[in-house]
Amino acid sequence: MYEVKSYNNIAKVGLEQLDKNLFTVDTGAEASAYLIRSENLHDVELPSHLKAIARAGAGVNNIPVDEASERGIVVFNTPGANANAVKEAVLTGLLVATRGYIPASAWIQTQAGSEVGKTAEKGKKNYAGTEISGKRLGIIGLGAIGVMVANAANSLGMEVVGFDPFVSVDTAWKISRAIKRVNSLEELLAQVDFLTIHVPFTSETKGYISSEQIAQMKDGAVILNFARGELVDNTALLSAIDSGKIAKYVTDFAMEEIMNKEQVIVFPHLGASTEEAEENCAVMAAETLNLYFKTGEIRNSVNFPSISVHQKAPYRLVAFHRNVPNMLGQISTLVAKHDINIAELVNRSKEDYAVTMLDLEEGDRTVVEQIKSELEAIEHIIRVRLIG
Numbered sequence: 001m002y003e004v005k006s007y008n009n010i011a012k013v014g015l016e017q018l019d020k021n022l023f024t025v026d027t028g029a030e031a032s033a034y035l036i037r038s039e040n041l042h043d044v045e046l047p048s049h050l051k052a053i054a055r056a057g058a059g060v061n062n063i064p065v066d067e068a069s070e071r072g073i074v075v076f077n078t079p080g081a082n083a084n085a086v087k088e089a090v091l092t093g094l095l096v097a098t099r100g101y102i103p104a105s106a107w108i109q110t111q112a113g114s115e116v117g118k119t120a121e122k123g124k125k126n127y128a129g130t131e132i133s134g135k136r137l138g139i140i141g142l143g144a145i146g147v148m149v150a151n152a153a154n155s156l157g158m159e160v161v162g163f164d165p166f167v168s169v170d171t172a173w174k175i176s177r178a179i180k181r182v183n184s185l186e187e188l189l190a191q192v193d194f195l196t197i198h199v200p201f202t203s204e205t206k207g208y209i210s211s212e213q214i215a216q217m218k219d220g221a222v223i224l225n226f227a228r229g230e231l232v233d234n235t236a237l238l239s240a241i242d243s244g245k246i247a248k249y250v251t252d253f254a255m256e257e258i259m260n261k262e263q264v265i266v267f268p269h270l271g272a273s274t275e276e277a278e279e280n281c282a283v284m285a286a287e288t289l290n291l292y293f294k295t296g297e298i299r300n301s302v303n304f305p306s307i308s309v310h311q312k313a314p315y316r317l318v319a320f321h322r323n324v325p326n327m328l329g330q331i332s333t334l335v336a337k338h339d340i341n342i343a344e345l346v347n348r349s350k351e352d353y354a355v356t357m358l359d360l361e362e363g364d365r366t367v368v369e370q371i372k373s374e375l376e377a378i379e380h381i382i383r384v385r386l387i388g
């Protein structure tokens, strides 16, 4: 049995989805897998037993992915499973940026009493807003969330312009033809009334929106950030707000320096906090763990390649290794030395890492265990799992 340790209120339906013949959950035993949401794993020691981290969500910036790769720990996420929830959160952001509902609601609650109806009618002029219909929205990052925001905003009457130099074929198919795509950030920034960012937070995207980008925007533009706080340079943002260059900033990420500013609307990372998204993410994450621990197959991993092969022999070895020349040659030569036939051999790579899966026509487990330990001794092999 493998122990799964869960963090951050994983939806019950997801925990129940974990295969009871494979897993125990939160018993306190040494964990083979973590099932997490936003838990920060950067400052904790990952146990030697750990084979997988499943992120019930999209962003993996809370996980030391490079360390995990070097230790053969597969990191999974749940692409698209919470995208609709975030899309709806962004629409909320657009609407609260343009209409006075948040301050108006706070104000009217202070006016309780028999005259409140009259007071409301008299005071509402202070909370009049503008409409989003007919305005132009720029979207950076046309992935699962960006595409949904694009199509929804377009259907609400907005003109939508998108920028994503790495857009996937899969998501490109989902973009409405009404969405204009541009090839440079500069082109997008110069023409939009609202800007929303939907890219992962990495060392390359830190401070993506900084003074240089803000300077290219229209005066009085609104920025929305439901991706990660660190994507926007807060010092540049605050000075643009003080000068009136940026009219409003709506963000899902509370950070000390942006709090208590009239032009900044902060939500406590609520984008994916819907019953539906929490359940979708938890179930998808549990299913990837079931598949991986039962068969060695990999789906939705951010650090190792997808690999899916029906098992063709009693024992399967899954070797995680660096993506360098001659690994396949060394692996198959080693198996051949034991005079064992390979029923299936599949090799897949993703950037610096690769996985080789071997189904062995050998019924004696001790022989397979011997091959496993010999494989582990080959340079550049990081981890080998035996399934069967």
Ligand SMILES: NC(=O)C1=CN([C@@H]2O[C@H](COP(=O)(O)OP(=O)(O)OC[C@H]3O[C@@H](n4cnc5c(N)ncnc54)[C@H](O)[C@@H]3O)[C@@H](O)[C@H]2O)C=CC1
Pocket (backbone or CB within 6 Å): 057, 058, 059, 060, 079, 080, 082, 083, 086, 140, 141, 142, 143, 144, 145, 146, 163, 164, 165, 166, 167, 168, 171, 198, 199, 200, 201, 205, 226, 227, 228, 252, 269, 270, 271, 272, 273
């Ligand atoms: N507020 C919340 O609760 C949530 C926030 N998020 C955040 O939103 C981010 C995006 O989520 P998804 O759309 O599901 O991910 P995704 O992986 O489907 O889409 C990301 C898109 O960004 C694009 N991209 C990457 N680097 C870029 C760059 N330098 N310039 C322009 N585009 C670039 C990629 O090509 C991809 O199309 C996540 O990484 C996460 O940080 C995700 C879910 C919930």
Ligand SMILES: O=C(O)CCC(=O)C(=O)O
Pocket (backbone or CB within 6 Å): 037, 038, 056, 057, 058, 059, 060, 082, 269, 272, 273
């Ligand atoms: O689990 C959550 O509430 C946060 C989701 C999120 O930020 C993500 O999926 O990247």
